[in-house]
Amino acid sequence: MREKDVKKVVLAYSGGLDTSVILRWLQTTYRCEVVTFTADLGQGEELEPARKKAEMFGIKEIFVDDLRETFVKDFVFPMFRANALYEGQYLLGTSIARPLIAQRQIEIAEMVGADAVAHGATGKGNDQVRFELAYYALKPDIKVISPWREWDLTSRTKLLEFAETHQIPIAKDKRGDAPFSVDANLLHSSSEGKILEDPAIEADEIVYQRTISPEAAPDKSTEISIDFVSGDPVAINGEALSPAMLLTKLNDYGRANGIGRLDLVENRFVGMKSRGVYETPGGTILLAAHRGIESITLDREAAHLKDSLMPKYAELIYNGFWFSPERRMLQAAIDASQHSVTGRVRVKLYKGNTTIVGRESPHSLYSMKVVTFEEDQGAYDQFDAQGFIKLNALRLRLGASAGRRGGAL
Numbered sequence: 001m002r003e004k005d006v007k008k009v010v011l012a013y014s015g016g017l018d019t020s021v022i023l024r025w026l027q028t029t030y031r032c033e034v035v036t037f038t039a040d041l042g043q044g045e046e047l048e049p050a051r052k053k054a055e056m057f058g059i060k061e062i063f064v065d066d067l068r069e070t071f072v073k074d075f076v077f078p079m080f081r082a083n084a085l086y087e088g089q090y091l092l093g094t095s096i097a098r099p100l101i102a103q104r105q106i107e108i109a110e111m112v113g114a115d116a117v118a119h120g121a122t123g124k125g126n127d128q129v130r131f132e133l134a135y136y137a138l139k140p141d142i143k144v145i146s147p148w149r150e151w152d153l154t155s156r157t158k159l160l161e162f163a164e165t166h167q168i169p170i171a172k173d174k175r176g177d178a179p180f181s182v183d184a185n186l187l188h189s190s191s192e193g194k195i196l197e198d199p200a201i202e203a204d205e206i207v208y209q210r211t212i213s214p215e216a217a218p219d220k221s222t223e224i225s226i227d228f229v230s231g232d233p234v235a236i237n238g239e240a241l242s243p244a245m246l247l248t249k250l251n252d253y254g255r256a257n258g259i260g261r262l263d264l265v266e267n268r269f270v271g272m273k274s275r276g277v278y279e280t281p282g283g284t285i286l287l288a289a290h291r292g293i294e295s296i297t298l299d300r301e302a303a304h305l306k307d308s309l310m311p312k313y314a315e316l317i318y319n320g321f322w323f324s325p326e327r328r329m330l331q332a333a334i335d336a337s338q339h340s341v342t343g344r345v346r347v348k349l350y351k352g353n354t355t356i357v358g359r360e361s362p363h364s365l366y367s368m369k370v371v372t373f374e375e376d377q378g379a380y381d382q383f384d385a386q387g388f389i390k391l392n393a394l395r396l397r398l399g400a401s402a403g404r405r406g407g408a409l
Helices: 017-029 048-056 068-081 098-112 127-138 156-165 243-256 281-297 300-319 325-336 384-401
Strands: 008-012 033-040 062-066 116-118 143-145 181-184 189-192 222-229 232-236 261-267 273-279 343-350 353-360
Touching: 008 017, 008 098, 017 033, 017 156, 033 048, 033 098, 048 062, 068 098, 068 232, 068 243, 068 281, 068 325, 098 116, 098 127, 127 143, 222 243, 222 281, 232 243, 232 281, 243 281, 281 343, 281 353, 300 325
Parallel strands: 008 033, 008 116, 033 062, 116 143
Antiparallel strands: 181 189, 189 273, 222 232, 222 343, 261 273, 343 353
């Protein structure tokens, strides 16, 4: 992009070393006005220093927004209605945060009359794709600046040299080489790089920041109840909570019981494999509880169809297509399945494990009269199973008669 093309840019700004270098680089390279946007997604860090640092750079328009409730209500909960897991394991904590950050950036750009947005994602990762697909979906003519793909600051040494040359304060702990990088929000923390790059080596305990180890968890289990209304959790132990407060409380329970650790080698959208260590304590409990309430409220075929859609839905979120028409179509189907997913689930937490021990719902499809081993009073005629089995066996019998025994094609 030619420098003269940009007049005003909204930067996703954390206040850390990388985005502070990016801020100054934008000012010196593009000679444009910079607006900073810092999102509070529950990462657990004090965000006012980011405001003060932006002021130090002479930034006139500074946005520090608390988006925790929006994050959980409009992004995390819809995703959990789908029971979304990328490659069968990853609860998509980083992936689901990016569309909200991008959405708010575009909103701010329109508010302040900016013609460009910028992010700090590297050219090797998924986040550059997630941010930029969201930008273009929301504002097709927006200009996007991705410094890591443009500048020549290709090493940490060059980054620090740039910071010193341009009088950017560097914290003492940032002068050394960080042992791994961390991304965090209210749903999870993600650690990767450096000491975690070799997938054959077990992650050191210092990597884990959101949970105690299962071995160190209490020897006594903790039992809680979670109430759902139309697929979304609304209360813990009978206490009604806002979405963000509910997830925060589940995180506390998960942390104390060593729940939600995942060491994963995943396939990035850009083509490479990467190793990440994730902690999703509250989300792990929520997933188990949601599946627990669905088990008695969803029709069999609806549940199986929903499960078949989930991998595609999860892949869309992972790859950055939150604002795509296909994700919206899948979301509509998923949400339609949740109208009767209302009730209470009891969950037992113990040393890294989440076990469903009870579930009840006013819309339950579970009938004790039908499943009982005792006299069922005519609710189910066992003789009917004979015809059911014979009809389902017809094609197998025909195949066997034709000499295709043992499942031969």
